[in-house]
Amino acid sequence: MRTKVTLVLVFLNVALFFFIFKFERTWRTERASLEARRRVLGPEAADIRMLAVTSTAPGGAFTLARRGEAWWLTAPLEWPANPHAVSSLIHELQLLEHVSSFNVADLAQNNQHLADYGIDPAKPRLAVKFSSGEGAAATTATLILGDVTKDGTRLYVLSSDGQRIHVVNRALADDLALPLDSLRADSLLTIPVFEASALSVQTTGLRVRIRRESARWLFDTIIDARANKTALEVAIGGLNALHPKTFNPPNPPATLPSAAPTLRVTLEGNKRSETLFLGEPLGPTAIPNGAATSPDIEYYAQLDRRPALFTVAVPADLLKALRNAQLELREKRILEFDPRAVTAVTLAAPILANQPPITLQRLEPPAGSAPDAPASWQIVRRGAATQGPQTLPADPAAVQRLLDQLALLAAKSFQTDTSTNADLENWGFKRPEREVTLSLSGASAPLTLSLGTDTQRAAYALVGNVVAGSSIYAIDRAILDELPVVARAWRERQLPELPSAAHLTALKITDLNGNQVLLDVSLDANGHAPVATPNHPDVEKILLFLRSLRAKSFFQDGFTEKVLVAGDERTWRYKLDYTLALPGGAGGDQTSVKTLLFTERVGGAQQLAGSAELDAVFEIEQPFLDALWVILYGARDPGPPAATAPKTP
Numbered sequence: 001m002r003t004k005v006t007l008v009l010v011f012l013n014v015a016l017f018f019f020i021f022k023f024e025r026t027w028r029t030e031r032a033s034l035e036a037r038r039r040v041l042g043p044e045a046a047d048i049r050m051l052a053v054t055s056t057a058p059g060g061a062f063t064l065a066r067r068g069e070a071w072w073l074t075a076p077l078e079w080p081a082n083p084h085a086v087s088s089l090i091h092e093l094q095l096l097e098h099v100s101s102f103n104v105a106d107l108a109q110n111n112q113h114l115a116d117y118g119i120d121p122a123k124p125r126l127a128v129k130f131s132s133g134e135g136a137a138a139t140t141a142t143l144i145l146g147d148v149t150k151d152g153t154r155l156y157v158l159s160s161d162g163q164r165i166h167v168v169n170r171a172l173a174d175d176l177a178l179p180l181d182s183l184r185a186d187s188l189l190t191i192p193v194f195e196a197s198a199l200s201v202q203t204t205g206l207r208v209r210i211r212r213e214s215a216r217w218l219f220d221t222i223i224d225a226r227a228n229k230t231a232l233e234v235a236i237g238g239l240n241a242l243h244p245k246t247f248n249p250p251n252p253p254a255t256l257p258s259a260a261p262t263l264r265v266t267l268e269g270n271k272r273s274e275t276l277f278l279g280e281p282l283g284p285t286a287i288p289n290g291a292a293t294s295p296d297i298e299y300y301a302q303l304d305r306r307p308a309l310f311t312v313a314v315p316a317d318l319l320k321a322l323r324n325a326q327l328e329l330r331e332k333r334i335l336e337f338d339p340r341a342v343t344a345v346t347l348a349a350p351i352l353a354n355q356p357p358i359t360l361q362r363l364e365p366p367a368g369s370a371p372d373a374p375a376s377w378q379i380v381r382r383g384a385a386t387q388g389p390q391t392l393p394a395d396p397a398a399v400q401r402l403l404d405q406l407a408l409l410a411a412k413s414f415q416t417d418t419s420t421n422a423d424l425e426n427w428g429f430k431r432p433e434r435e436v437t438l439s440l441s442g443a444s445a446p447l448t449l450s451l452g453t454d455t456q457r458a459a460y461a462l463v464g465n466v467v468a469g470s471s472i473y474a475i476d477r478a479i480l481d482e483l484p485v486v487a488r489a490w491r492e493r494q495l496p497e498l499p500s501a502a503h504l505t506a507l508k509i510t511d512l513n514g515n516q517v518l519l520d521v522s523l524d525a526n527g528h529a530p531v532a533t534p535n536h537p538d539v540e541k542i543l544l545f546l547r548s549l550r551a552k553s554f555f556q557d558g559f560t561e562k563v564l565v566a567g568d569e570r571t572w573r574y575k576l577d578y579t580l581a582l583p584g585g586a587g588g589d590q591t592s593v594k595t596l597l598f599t600e601r602v603g604g605a606q607q608l609a610g611s612a613e614l615d616a617v618f619e620i621e622q623p624f625l626d627a628l629w630v631i632l633y634g635a636r637d638p639g640p641p642a643a644t645a646p647k648t649p
Contacts, residue, residue, distance in 0.1 A: 039097055040157065041094065044141045045094045046132055048093065050065050051065075051130040052128070053128050053129075054129070056123075057125075062183060073184050077248070078306050078308055079306065081183055085182055089176070092172055098168050099168070101167065102164065114146075118146035119144055119156060119158045121144055127142060128143050128145075129141070144157070145157055145173055146158065148173075152170075154167050155170040157172070186244070188243065189276055190240070191236075196267055198268040199232065199267060201263070202264040202265075203264075210232060216229070217232050223417045225471070227329050228329055228332065228333075229331075232329050235321050235322065239267065239276070242313075244312055245298065246311045247308060249300065253279055256279065257300050262280065263278040274304065277304070278300075278312075282298040284297055284298070295316065296313040332410040334463060337438060345402065347484075348435040350431050352485075357435075360399050361377065361378050363377065376393075377396055377490075378391045378393055379487050395492045395493050402482065402483070413473070414471070414474075415460060416472050419468055423472060424470075427453075427460040428460065429450055433480055434483045434485070435449070436451075450466055453477065459476065488557050495551060495614060498546070498548075499582065501583055503580075504546065504580060507576075508576070510575045518631055528540065538630040539631070542624070542627050545621075551616070555617045559616060559617055574599075574632060596610070597609065598632075601625075601629070606625075
């Protein structure tokens with residue numbers, strides 16, 4: 001029984017295999033044959049490299065040729081083709097299918113002719129000829145288009161061998177009838193910013209070339225002139241945005257732009273270059289919505305290696321940048337350095353013979369510091385002949401502002417790149433107002449900036465050694481105010497804070513004019529004044545400020561017994577003593593008394609403090625000044641007059 005079942009199953013499998021092999025294969029072959037029969041073109045359209053359209057319509061004829069990976073219009077003008085339009089046209093031909101077809105030989109049986117379908121092989125109204133492949137393997141085919149069918153949706157096409165008429169979708173005729181403006185590329189210079197390696201601009205008698213060197217752009221001149229990267233990239237972007245406006249203008253110039261250009265622009269890229277020639281101007285173009293203040297100027301133009309004459313509208317700003325490239329595209333920032341690489345800044349005033357220079361020096365970060373931790377700086381001053389250099393903590397914020405100001409220092413105008421000795425004398429570089437020297441990490445030599453002024457107090461800058469032939473720039477003289485050659489301008493505003501373990505035990509304020517004690521209070525274990533202390537809130541504020549004393553600004557370098565303020569030499573009027581206790585060993589706390597001296601209030605928002613221990617005279621900040629006012633002057637300030645009750649009639 002099992003043997004019979006097995007045999008039946010084997011027989012059914014064999015029958016199924018025979019069915020699949022015989023009938024299914026035949027069905028697939030028939031479908032493939034049907035598919036092949038519906039396609040109008042076969043292998044002859046697989047690799048189209050040339051396509052020519054002839055048409056009786058005005059401007060309807062054109063020729064396309066493939067050069068490498070790009071398509072070009074070769075007739076009626078030499079110009080790169082629009083890759084999207086060409087791709088659409090090629091795919092339409094390669095995938096062209098008919099709805100139906102019939103033999104030309106059968107027309108005579110029905111007393112018909114090719115002319116009945118609008119087809120004339122001798123003089124076609126619209127035909128497309130194309131070739132595929134290269135060399136000896138190249139093949140050529142031609143399709144002749146006839147009339148549209150009566151329903152207007154399809155088209156009669158005569159096959160390349162002339163044997164069949166295909167009825168196809170009329171989209172083929174629409175693609176072949178594209179206007180020339182749609183077939184040609186709409187760009188002129190195609191080297192983008194990221195590829196560009198050089199820009200050359202030549203006007204009558206003047207040629208400027210700017211080349212890329214790593215991340216910088218430099219002028220190819222005898223001087224070391226930098227180009228403004230942003231301005232240059234905007235200019236290159238503007239060139240990429242230019243489009244041809246009119247081809248073969250009706251009134252061509254007597255001299256072609258390529259023969260006598262008024263402006264020649266060349267972009268260089270990776271192993272290629274493109275040149276635009278601008279000839280005579282036609283005049284301003286139309287201003288959209290009347291919004292532009294400087295209208296575009298339309299010029300006759302040509303491109304290198306292309307004979308086609310066209311016009312192009314150039315924006316006024318781009319034209320100005322190109323015609324004055326040596327100024328408009330030049331880097332106006334005078335110094336080129338990375339503020340993070342500065343290890344020291346030396347400030348000098350050569351015009352002041354007795355003014356010693358000062359140096360701001362970056363300190364090495366402590367071990368374990370984060371890479372982006374703010375840098376610490378110190379002031380280095382020359383001491384007496386028998387003493388070494390003196391150092392003070394510098395204000396990091398002030399130093400950073402200085403570096404930012406120097407990095408952003410820009411020229412108002414370029415005075416000269418070939419200065420003479422007379423120029424150096426006239427513009428104050430024989431004895432400069434300021435001299436700034438930047439020491440840079442990894443640099444072989446420091447970077448020096450000299451600032452001079454003329455008789456009108458206008459300011460100028462010179463980078464490097466002060467010698468004839470140097471470039472000189474006119475600058476805003478406000479930079480001189482940012483470069484004081486005095487230590488107090490750069491000193492750390494935050495004075496040494498009290499140790500965290502220290503606590504205040506007493507506070508005493510004395511009016512030195514008569515030695516009158518204005519405040520004398522003992523503090524509790526937490527450093528606070530008794531609540532019953534007169535003006536208790538302001539006393540607490542003063543105690544808080546003493547723990548973290550900060551100067552609004554330093555008034556002079558070093559402490560003196562008298563201070564010259566507002567033209568008067570003044571003695572110290574008030575003395576503030578505060579007792580400080582530090583935890584000690586077995587002997588108990590160690591105490592010390594620190595003293596601050598104060599002048600009278602100089603103005604509404606100015607009062608000076610001095611410390612012999614800190615060797616400083618400085619302005620106190622407004623909150624400290626306000627709290628101190630209550631203690632120093634509150635007892636003598638009668639306050640506003642009391643209100644009086646109105647008299648009754």
